[in-house]
Amino acid sequence: MTDSRAILLVQCPDRPGIVAAISSFLFRHGANIIDFEQHTSEDEGGVYFTRLEFQTERIDLPLEDLKAAFALDVAKPFAMEWRLTLAAERKRVAVLVSKHDHALLELLWTWKRGDLRADVSLVISNHQDLRASVESFGVPFVHVPNSKDARPEAEARMAELLDGKADLLVLARYMQIVSPEFVARWPRRIINIHHSFLPAFVGADPYRQAYDRGVKIVGATAHYVTAELDAGPIIEQDVGRVSHRDSVDDLKHLGRDLERRVLARAVKWHCEDRIIVHGNKTVVFS
Amino acid sequence: MTDSRAILLVQCPDRPGIVAAISSFLFRHGANIIDFEQHTSEDEGGVYFTRLEFQTERIDLPLEDLKAAFALDVAKPFAMEWRLTLAAERKRVAVLVSKHDHALLELLWTWKRGDLRADVSLVISNHQDLRASVESFGVPFVHVPNSKDARPEAEARMAELLDGKADLLVLARYMQIVSPEFVARWPRRIINIHHSFLPAFVGADPYRQAYDRGVKIVGATAHYVTAELDAGPIIEQDVGRVSHRDSVDDLKHLGRDLERRVLARAVKWHCEDRIIVHGNKTVVFS
Amino acid sequence: MTDSRAILLVQCPDRPGIVAAISSFLFRHGANIIDFEQHTSEDEGGVYFTRLEFQTERIDLPLEDLKAAFALDVAKPFAMEWRLTLAAERKRVAVLVSKHDHALLELLWTWKRGDLRADVSLVISNHQDLRASVESFGVPFVHVPNSKDARPEAEARMAELLDGKADLLVLARYMQIVSPEFVARWPRRIINIHHSFLPAFVGADPYRQAYDRGVKIVGATAHYVTAELDAGPIIEQDVGRVSHRDSVDDLKHLGRDLERRVLARAVKWHCEDRIIVHGNKTVVFS
Amino acid sequence: MTDSRAILLVQCPDRPGIVAAISSFLFRHGANIIDFEQHTSEDEGGVYFTRLEFQTERIDLPLEDLKAAFALDVAKPFAMEWRLTLAAERKRVAVLVSKHDHALLELLWTWKRGDLRADVSLVISNHQDLRASVESFGVPFVHVPNSKDARPEAEARMAELLDGKADLLVLARYMQIVSPEFVARWPRRIINIHHSFLPAFVGADPYRQAYDRGVKIVGATAHYVTAELDAGPIIEQDVGRVSHRDSVDDLKHLGRDLERRVLARAVKWHCEDRIIVHGNKTVVFS
Structure with missing residues (x-):
């Protein structure tokens, strides 16, 4: 069985709407979130950190295109540093x-x-x-x-x-x-x-x-x-x-x-x- | 300083779109998520559990109306058992x-x-x-x-x-x-x-x-x-x-x-x- | 370097004089005690347990004779169950x-x-x-x-x-x-x-x-x-x-x-x- | 019930015969040892440390005289720093x-x-x-x-x-x-x-x-x-x-x-x- 999970790591300035933006984007593209953890550092001006695991089996775009879309639609507006990796890439x-x-x-x-x-x-x-x-x-x-x-x-x-x-x-x-x-x-x-x-x-x-x-x-x-x-x-x-x-x-x-x-x-x-x-x-x- | 946080506890059958539905709903109503944790039990048919803390200061509805809207817009479609409490209610x-x-x-x-x-x-x-x-x-x-x-x-x-x-x-x-x-x-x-x-x-x-x-x-x-x-x-x-x-x-x-x-x-x-x-x-x- | 230590394990009914009997016997025969731990179980009629490590380098008898002497002089009067082993015997x-x-x-x-x-x-x-x-x-x-x-x-x-x-x-x-x-x-x-x-x-x-x-x-x-x-x-x-x-x-x-x-x-x-x-x-x- | 235990703490240069000397002294004077722990620090020239608890009920001398006898018979020959206290003295x-x-x-x-x-x-x-x-x-x-x-x-x-x-x-x-x-x-x-x-x-x-x-x-x-x-x-x-x-x-x-x-x-x-x-x-x- 191939491991079809992807892991998304994000850090960005904290502000309302980040979770909604990420999760809506993934849902829209057919990526089912299976694990989601987040953290907000309060005492440094507020930095938002998150790690998501999602299934890639039913995504509606090739992975590279999904990355490009994420960069444009989500990462840029929220000024994110991010990294998307496949669990299968050891x-x-x-x-x-x-x-x-x-x-x-x-x-x-x-x-x-x-x-x-x-x-x-x-x-x-x-x-x-x-x-x-x-x-x-x-x-x-x-x-x-x-x-x-x-x-x-x-x-x-x-x-x-x-x-x-x-x-x-x-x-x-x-x-x-x-x-x-x-x-x-x-x-x-x-x-x-x-x-x-x-x-x-x-x-x-x-x-x-x-x-x-x-x-x-x-x-x-x-x-x-x-x-x-x-x-x-x-x-x-x-x-x-x-x-x-x-x-x-x-x-x-x-x-x-x-x-x-x-x-x-x-x-x-x-x-x-x-x-x-x-x-x-x-x-x-x- | 009054504690204006609310806590949302949810459990429901797991399926795609839950995170997006909850977080979009809260974002739409001005509720800023400050803590978000989730868990999915894999071996019991898939049950989704989550706990969110959010700020209620800028929500666009009275709390009771927000609850009613959540029940209708989110909880019902996903068959959620849920509970929303204010941190200030001891x-x-x-x-x-x-x-x-x-x-x-x-x-x-x-x-x-x-x-x-x-x-x-x-x-x-x-x-x-x-x-x-x-x-x-x-x-x-x-x-x-x-x-x-x-x-x-x-x-x-x-x-x-x-x-x-x-x-x-x-x-x-x-x-x-x-x-x-x-x-x-x-x-x-x-x-x-x-x-x-x-x-x-x-x-x-x-x-x-x-x-x-x-x-x-x-x-x-x-x-x-x-x-x-x-x-x-x-x-x-x-x-x-x-x-x-x-x-x-x-x-x-x-x-x-x-x-x-x-x-x-x-x-x-x-x-x-x-x-x-x-x-x-x-x-x-x- | 050869390990010349011996280990003595003892259990017997508790009563006054056990420590003195064991330690005097060993001292008399040139055995230098280097570790000594004991325990008394109070609630079972009083059982005394001890473990000693001692150096055998300067003992005045061959080990087998020392054992025989210990059996006679110490173990028998105190009704001991005991075991003496050499650290070098793996x-x-x-x-x-x-x-x-x-x-x-x-x-x-x-x-x-x-x-x-x-x-x-x-x-x-x-x-x-x-x-x-x-x-x-x-x-x-x-x-x-x-x-x-x-x-x-x-x-x-x-x-x-x-x-x-x-x-x-x-x-x-x-x-x-x-x-x-x-x-x-x-x-x-x-x-x-x-x-x-x-x-x-x-x-x-x-x-x-x-x-x-x-x-x-x-x-x-x-x-x-x-x-x-x-x-x-x-x-x-x-x-x-x-x-x-x-x-x-x-x-x-x-x-x-x-x-x-x-x-x-x-x-x-x-x-x-x-x-x-x-x-x-x-x-x-x- | 009065607590009739005494505690003896000793530290002195390590050498053969310490355990025998202490335990024989106590046995001779009717003091029943109920707990005995010791430690030898190997890498500082060898210092011997011990703590004993013993019952004072049947000792054959008043406590002050027992202390004086211990000082003379045991502590002095072995150059001990020591302290004897009664458990009942809070x-x-x-x-x-x-x-x-x-x-x-x-x-x-x-x-x-x-x-x-x-x-x-x-x-x-x-x-x-x-x-x-x-x-x-x-x-x-x-x-x-x-x-x-x-x-x-x-x-x-x-x-x-x-x-x-x-x-x-x-x-x-x-x-x-x-x-x-x-x-x-x-x-x-x-x-x-x-x-x-x-x-x-x-x-x-x-x-x-x-x-x-x-x-x-x-x-x-x-x-x-x-x-x-x-x-x-x-x-x-x-x-x-x-x-x-x-x-x-x-x-x-x-x-x-x-x-x-x-x-x-x-x-x-x-x-x-x-x-x-x-x-x-x-x-x-x-």
């Missing part, structure tokens, strides 16, 4: 990883089981360690050495491998800094997992920082990568309890579970077009 | 209680602080113990003795006190069975807190049952009361961890916290018209 | 599975990463589906067809494969009933994962049952298997929130995450000798 | 508060219900707002105006009211800075509730900070107050989920629930002598 996900396998394997598993509306098309690592694990899933693995000094070459090589061939980059515990120039190639399309409850414990070795501060709860944060380290829009977070009994290693073990779950959710939501970024924050439709 | 909540004060006090506090869009109008108890606590909130307290044998008289007396004077009955650890006849007077308008994670541990002394079974998590459940004991539509549940170290009394202590939180949420949601009951289940809009 | 874990891979793979992963103080020695399945996945971990996979009618033959074949070759059996979503006779071969050494928050939703298709009841939270339960279905001592449970938006399939997806986490924890604790079964309940030392 | 708790009542009322409730092993002896506020609420519990309320400029006078007045008359100070949303000099009078005996998941969002208006950062989870932290603002040893934390739908006010509402629960737990544990402070961290026995 995104291509590339994963950057170093030596830790937990976050990567969780993604590969989720994908292999059919729970990810996307395809893992490539894994790049600055180490060789995970080659066999990755290739056993039938996914290409490319070793691109990277380090503080080799960064420009490494990033040039990765850009070559990725540009035009991936829709989303996932840093699944990639232990290298990515340059602002590299980030700029993938605006709002790089997701990182940070192993703390941001904004606590920015930077290196957050479990050690958490241990030293004596917190009773640790966390993990998935966020879009921006030029500033660990400061991009947060997509998802989760936490787990710890106690004085837990060593730094115990925090790392617990944290692995948090990291892989949080990252898998964030990637899944991105691939299902559930996220709108606004300023430095995300709207995540459920 | 519901009157009566609480039935025995000797435990935690769930009752939580409601009184929430109300006193202005966090409940409703008024606690009366507390009825089969014991005198909580009179002073209740009256210190300025809420009338009536003692109606009740027991297995005195049930008919007790319920007649309560009906007299309540009929036409309360919109919602809350059983905040009311340790008496209520008869099917009494329940029938208040369809979908009695909320009970059961001190277990239903459907586990139906009936008496659920913490003892939980202790004896050796569970590692206990819970509390708020549900609408129906003729069958502890079997009505669940509104909200929450849980907490326990261990072999916890005695039955420890479970009760922990449980009190769960009970009062779960009940307060359920009552709040009911009073904000966030709940639609369908069959033996609830749709709870966030 | 248990052999056999897994029974049908077609679902999530709980099995989580165990294999945990083991491969070195987070399980045990070895997965064998996987038996009544289907061929998971052979490749299992063998890629270097673990033997044996196909033993099973069904209501073939049960005696299947269980005889499994007993042959397992007796004397496994210390723990894990039913990682093994969709077959095991007979009381089979269970009796492995007292307190079979762990099952049930896909509900027991005792709610005993039996078949618990996610469907949960969906039909309209619960707001679902769970998973790891327990020791006894002759009565889904009624054995609970080791661990966990839960996750659901809403009216979730279909039966959504519950299954969410549930998979709960199942694999809960089962992995229970197996880990069993393998680290953290669990004492008493009556139909467990004491789980942290 | 601590006197004074609460400092401004205008928010939720954290204060939770404490008063918990106390009134008999769930706090302590007495609330005094409430001091820099505002008059909560006088009636406090006095309805039969607790004295004293208004001590405070502000940046009046701090020295305010703190002198409070010291006069408190010195020798309270064992624990609780800052239940006291919106004034306390000076290092004031803090120094109450080492490890002032508990504050900070309305964020520390160390995130130190300082003023943490809910606004959390909202602006777009976090998906907010928290509250109870900690001992030290000279450095919001940097003292953390006792307890808890968190709750938020989403893009939540305004700053929503975060504050949710946060109130977290704050009162977290603070009540921390105060309860302190009053039950469950906490040992070591460096800037806490060991909290369960």
